[in-house]
Amino acid sequence: MYRAAAATLLFASLVLGQQVGTNTPEKHPSMPIEVCTAPGSCTKENTEVVLDANWRWTHVTTGYTNCYTGSSWNATACPDGETCAANCAIDGADYEKTYGITTPSSGALKLKFVTKNDNGQNVGSRVYLMASADKYRMFNLLNKEFTFDVDVSNLPCGLNGAVYFSEMDEDGGLSRFSGNKAGAKYGTGYCDSQCPQDIKFINGAANVEGWGGDSGDSGAGKYGTCCAEMDIWEANMDATAYTPHVCSVNEQTRCEGADCGAGDDRYSSLCDKDGCDFNSFRLGNQEFYGPEKTVDTTKPFTIVTQFVTDDGTDTGTLKSINRFYVQDGKVIPNSQVVVEGVDPVNNISDEFCTQQKTAFGDNNYFGTLGGMAAMGKSLEKMVLVLSVWDDHAVSMNWLDSNFPNDADPSKPGVSRGRCDPEAGLPAKVEAAHPDASVIYSNIKLGAINSTFAAN
Template structure:
C-alpha cells in the first residue's frame, strides 16, 4: 500500500489563490530539455519551471492581509470557496531566497529541503515544467523514453526526491474556470492519483468547506474536496530506496472529488484513482544489493535514469504494454534489477502480468487491474505535465518507500521490507531538524524515440 502525504509540502502563511498579486514579479527559472530522434540527434527546447501555487503567498487583493495563516483560512476573506477566490491573490516567487530552488548549471535544477528565509523556513517544494510563460509543457510518453540525471547523494532516509507526470491541464485550468486568473504561470491546477485534499484551491474555488488543520503539521490541513488525476511516478527515491509506479484513474484529467470518490480511509478501493499503483522497488522485489551507496547503482554519485514506454504496435497511439527501466553510471548501462521473489516471474519491468503476480504474492488489492491496468495508464500518458519535487511525509514517515511497511509487519514476509532505513528516520520533526541541508539535483532531461536518449554500453 503506497501512500503519499502532500501535507508535508507546506510553507507558513503561504497558500494558493486565484487572483494575481503584483508585489513580486514572477520569473520562471530556466531549465531547458532535449528532444531526440531515432537517429540520436537531439534538439534543445527552451523550457523553464514554475512553483506550485500551494506554496505562494496569498493575500487580500486590496492589501497585504493573509488569506491563510498557519493551517487556517481567513474567515473574513474566505467565508466560502467562491468568495475566497475573488478576494485572494497569489504573488510571484523569489525562487532561490524563499524556496531554495536554484539552477546550478544549464538544464539542472536543485531543490533544497529546508530553506531559512525572512518569513521563517520553507520545507519542500514542487515545480512544473513550462513550455512558455503561460502553458505547461505537455508530454505524450507512449512509444517514447524519458531520461534524466539525478544526484541523491544528499537525500537521506525519510525524504523523497520525486520526478513524475500528472494529467494536468495545459493552462492550469485557467480556461475552464473563470475564477482562476493565475493559471499555469503561477502553478495552478495540480492533481495526482492520491486525490490530495490539502490543495487549497480546486476548480477555481477555495477548498474552505470542511477545512481542518492537520494534527501533526502546523502549516497544513485538508478540506472537503480532493484533486484527482492519473499519475506516472518515474522516480520516487532517496539514498537508500527507489521506486517507479504507474497510477491509472477512472477519470480523465483533473477531477474534483468528494466523499468515497477521493478514496480516503476505508474507501481506498472505491475511489476514482489507484492510490497503490503497481510499484517496482528493487529492494522490495528481492534484490537488496542493487540500489544504494556503493551498490550496483551507487547513490553516492550522480547517475542517469532511463524509462521506456512500450506499446503493443510500436506506435505513439498504441496500447501501453510494458514499462522498462535502465540506469547509466560511469559510462556503463545497468539493466534494472530482476525480481527475486517466489511466485513472481524473474522480470525487470512492469506489465500487467508482473502486477497481478506481485499483488497476489504480497496479498495486496489489485485495484490497478480494476481501474484498467496498463491499457488505462497508457490512455492517460498522452497528456501529461512533468513534476519535480522534494518532500517529507507527515502521514507515514516515508516508510512505504524506504523501510518496513506496515512498520509492525514481519520483514521476512514478501512485500513488507522496502528499504534499509529505520522506520523512525522519516519522522518529519526528526528529518527536518537533522537534515535541513538535504537536497536533490535533477538535470539533463531528454525525451525521445526508444533508445535515442542514451548510448548503450
C-alpha cells in the first residue's frame, strides 16, 4: 500500500535506461532457495538476485554524460521517450560498495538502508530473484506455501522491509518491447499495484512526457506501470501487514490518466491500491507483534504464508491466504481479529475483506476487481521482490502509525501501529537511522506444510 516507487530513493545519477553499458560488469549476488515436497524433502535451486534498473547509473551510450540528473532529463539525449531509450545505457552494479547489498551467508541477503559511496549516498534498494542470468524466477503460488526467515531487529519505525510478488514479465519486457535491450539481467520491467509513475522507462521507452520533479531526485511522468501484487511481508520491528492487491489487467501494463489512479482517481485505477490488508495491530491485537511481543522482533523468526485453494489443487480457485510464524522452535498462529463486525478469523478471505472494509468504512475495490479469485489467477505467474525503503508519500504511516493522519485514532482501522507519525519522514529517518538494515534468508517454496519444522 502507498508504496513510493524507486525514484524517491535514489541519489541523483542513478536512473533507468534501456541499452546496456560496459563500464561496470554485472555480477548477480547468489541467493539460493529450496523447493520442498514434504518436511525435510527439499531441493536446492541456485538462484541469484538482480538490482532494479531504476537504481542504476544511466548515461549516453557514447560516453559518461548522465541521461537524468537530479529530477530532470537530459533534453539533448531525451527529447522523447523512444529517442531516449535508444540514446541511454544502464550499467552493471557494484552491489556492496554502491548499494549496501550483501550476502552474509548462503541463502541470506542483507539490504542496508543508507550506503555512503563515491557518488554520495544510496537510499534503499529493490532486487528480484533470478532463475538464470537473464530470466526472473517465476512462481506459481496456488496450493503452495512460501516461507522465509527475517531479521528486522535493526529496522525501526518509518522503514519498510518488504517481500512481495509482482506480476512482471519473465524477461523484464525484453521480448514484448523493442526499445528494451537490457531485460531482466539488468532489472527492467517493474510494475506493482500502485501503478507507479516515477519509473523512468516503461514499455521500453522513457517516461519523459509530462515529467515533473522537485529539487531532489524524485519525479513522475505521464505514464505508470501496473500489475497485480501480493505483499507477503511489509514490516519493520514495530508493525507488519500482508496484503493481496488485484488488478483488472493480467500482465505488466502501462497506464495513463485515470487508469493510473492518482489522487481522486484512486478507485478508477487499473489496480486496487489499498488491497485487503491483515495488520494485527489494526485488527485489534496490539500485543502480537513487536519487541518482546508474541512474535518478538528483537530476534529472527520464520514467516509461513499458505495459498489455499477451494479444492486443494494447483488449479483451484484461491480461497484463503493463511499466515503463521515459527520462532524458537515454536509455531505461532496468526493473531485473530478483534474488531466489531468482523469474524474472529486469522487469515484473509473474501468474507474477511468484505467485513473489514465495512467495519473500517473503506472502499472494497479489492472485491470490485475480483477479490480472491482474481488474486489467484495472478499468483500463477509472479516474480519475487525483496526491498527496503522509506516513504516519501505518507511517511509509512499507513503501516505503523495513525492513518489518515487527521482521523480520530480511536476510530476503527485508523491506528495501525505504535510509531510516531513523524518517525517516517524521509529526512528524519535517513538522518537518524542510516545504518538500519533487514536480513532475509532461507527462502522456501513447497506443498502445504512442507517448508518448515518446529520442535
